[in-house]
Amino acid sequence: MGDERPESVCPDPVGELPRAIPAYGTDADRARILADIFRVVAIDLETRGLHPHASVDAAVGAIIVHVGGESFIFREFPDWWTDLLEDATIKKVLTNAKFDLTWMIDASLSGACGGGLTHARNIQDCMLKAQLVHDYRTYGGARKAGRFDLWRGNDLKSLLAEFLTVDIGKTIDHAVTDWTGPWTAEMVEYMLEDIAYLEPLNDALDRELLEQGQERAAAIEMDVVFGAAWMTYNGIAIDQDTWKVNHKSWWEMSEHLEWHLKKVFPTVLNFNSVQQLMAAMPDVLGAPVANLRKATLKQLAPGFPQLQLLLDYKHYRKMTTSWGATYLKKFVCEICGRLHPDWRQIGTETSRFSCANPNLQQIPRADWFRAMFVAAPGMKLASLDYSAIEVVGAAIYAKDKKLLEACATGNPHGATAAMTMGLSYEDWQALDRPTRERTRQSAKIVNFGLLFAGGVESLVKQARDMFDTILTYDEAKAMFDDFFKTFSGLKKTKNWAYRAMEQTGRVEVRNAVGFRRYLDGHDRKPTSWLNTWIQSSAGYGLKSSFGYLREASLLPFLCLQVHDELVFEFPEEDADALMEEAKACLIRGMKDVLGARAPVVVEAKVATVWLK
Numbered sequence: 001m002g003d004e005r006p007e008s009v010c011p012d013p014v015g016e017l018p019r020a021i022p023a024y025g026t027d028a029d030r031a032r033i034l035a036d037i038f039r040v041v042a043i044d045l046e047t048r049g050l051h052p053h054a055s056v057d058a059a060v061g062a063i064i065v066h067v068g069g070e071s072f073i074f075r076e077f078p079d080w081w082t083d084l085l086e087d088a089t090i091k092k093v094l095t096n097a098k099f100d101l102t103w104m105i106d107a108s109l110s111g112a113c114g115g116g117l118t119h120a121r122n123i124q125d126c127m128l129k130a131q132l133v134h135d136y137r138t139y140g141g142a143r144k145a146g147r148f149d150l151w152r153g154n155d156l157k158s159l160l161a162e163f164l165t166v167d168i169g170k171t172i173d174h175a176v177t178d179w180t181g182p183w184t185a186e187m188v189e190y191m192l193e194d195i196a197y198l199e200p201l202n203d204a205l206d207r208e209l210l211e212q213g214q215e216r217a218a219a220i221e222m223d224v225v226f227g228a229a230w231m232t233y234n235g236i237a238i239d240q241d242t243w244k245v246n247h248k249s250w251w252e253m254s255e256h257l258e259w260h261l262k263k264v265f266p267t268v269l270n271f272n273s274v275q276q277l278m279a280a281m282p283d284v285l286g287a288p289v290a291n292l293r294k295a296t297l298k299q300l301a302p303g304f305p306q307l308q309l310l311l312d313y314k315h316y317r318k319m320t321t322s323w324g325a326t327y328l329k330k331f332v333c334e335i336c337g338r339l340h341p342d343w344r345q346i347g348t349e350t351s352r353f354s355c356a357n358p359n360l361q362q363i364p365r366a367d368w369f370r371a372m373f374v375a376a377p378g379m380k381l382a383s384l385d386y387s388a389i390e391v392v393g394a395a396i397y398a399k400d401k402k403l404l405e406a407c408a409t410g411n412p413h414g415a416t417a418a419m420t421m422g423l424s425y426e427d428w429q430a431l432d433r434p435t436r437e438r439t440r441q442s443a444k445i446v447n448f449g450l451l452f453a454g455g456v457e458s459l460v461k462q463a464r465d466m467f468d469t470i471l472t473y474d475e476a477k478a479m480f481d482d483f484f485k486t487f488s489g490l491k492k493t494k495n496w497a498y499r500a501m502e503q504t505g506r507v508e509v510r511n512a513v514g515f516r517r518y519l520d521g522h523d524r525k526p527t528s529w530l531n532t533w534i535q536s537s538a539g540y541g542l543k544s545s546f547g548y549l550r551e552a553s554l555l556p557f558l559c560l561q562v563h564d565e566l567v568f569e570f571p572e573e574d575a576d577a578l579m580e581e582a583k584a585c586l587i588r589g590m591k592d593v594l595g596a597r598a599p600v601v602v603e604a605k606v607a608t609v610w611l612k
Contacts, residue, residue, distance in 0.1 A: 026073065035068075047059065047060050060179075064195050077104070091202075097123050097127075097229075101120060120226040128222070130205060134154070137346050163205065164197060169193065212516060213514045239609075250320045294465075373609065378572050380575040385565040385603045388412045391406075392407045409425055417439035420479075446479050456480050513593055538564060
């Protein structure tokens, strides 16, 4: 190489470049040589569109690379690009890597990059690392805690100022900037302004993570990014014809119920008006109601059919407005006819995924609704869901031997029912089916209602809101007492969580992989303490599986992540075998976090539609 330096070149220049603009090269071979020598590459993309399917002319306009102290800009991906991404010995530093990887996936499928991209290793995302380093992962989390003063932005400009005391302009109007056309001097300066800082920024974040003891959590997150990009790119198909038929029936039912409501509430002109409905209640029911919240109406509905009618109306009206024709028009991709949600890898304060545009984590759980999500011709959807993993996590955290025994049966809710009844699991299985189903449902309510330090009143609310089951206070009190009498380890852990809240100031809590969360303001309560360890640890168990899924070449089939479930779209002829491979990866990932002896069960189903 000698003393050769890259020539400063501006492809398709417009005017003369100012001298202040750093030199950059366009020699892809040189960039690759430097990558092999220095083993660290900073990467950024500029694109036309926010997603490869955003429009018919969506495209990558510039690939910016910094390696070995030199910057390069390419119009197209070099043919060695896939090899670079797959090389685990070369560190690739980006910020908001999911975005860039989604475009790289699209380019590889069209034959660019040097072939199909099935493995991306050693991806380092500065944005995700910063979310872990900062006291609050999301703006909403800081707002909920009432700690706006501790909110720190995770955009590149903010991070460079915070960790490197570097102030960059980093402003350009993307709405009118076409990166696929000629590059102006301003555009070149924008592309090169921060690329050289990515490596030192990543190093600074790594030091912070190590000092905070969050390096393991960060390593897991880095292995997830590629899977998040595939989920974003793949999306999922829906049966639009059936969806439209259902929408019509929801609308007709809501109109029918509104007709009946007008007979029952003759003074109400607008059934979306809380004020009008509250004013009408004394005349219709003979007494006022405290409020019109769903939980209140469900509690009163058994004694007042008028309120059940109102609940049914609200249900169908919500289905019509939330999941109707507007939903299809807004979210179905015009290019491929699929939904492409925006997956936020660290989307909550417990570091679990969140989803938006559309939020597929909040769809109705009914089987018939899920059946509208379908596989493409020649493909099948495989749903893999951890069974009662939060119960398993709680048992491990509390070191509760009896609850661990219940989880080891593979039917923790049934085993919990047996233990609280004073029966062996075998004797409980010998009971008649109606008794088993009734007691198992009760145990399920208690397991999910009391794991996070809830009390008797919260158990009543949980039963009503989640399971459509009405419990009296006395019934809930008896279930509460039986549960904690049986599972003494959980009771001790609950008491520990309450004592932790007695300390002054904000409270620090860690999960199984060292992930750190501060509890303050509204979140400073025992339920948040237990929720952080149990749910966050389970979330990292699922995320830990992504590394195994990558090495098994299964991430290119990933479509959805919903709570404790992953959904894949596999070729029909290989679906069963691939599902079993994915199942093994999920079990292995969760055991890495909860422990090798954790009784992890994954329920797996494969069909042409999304099965619950």
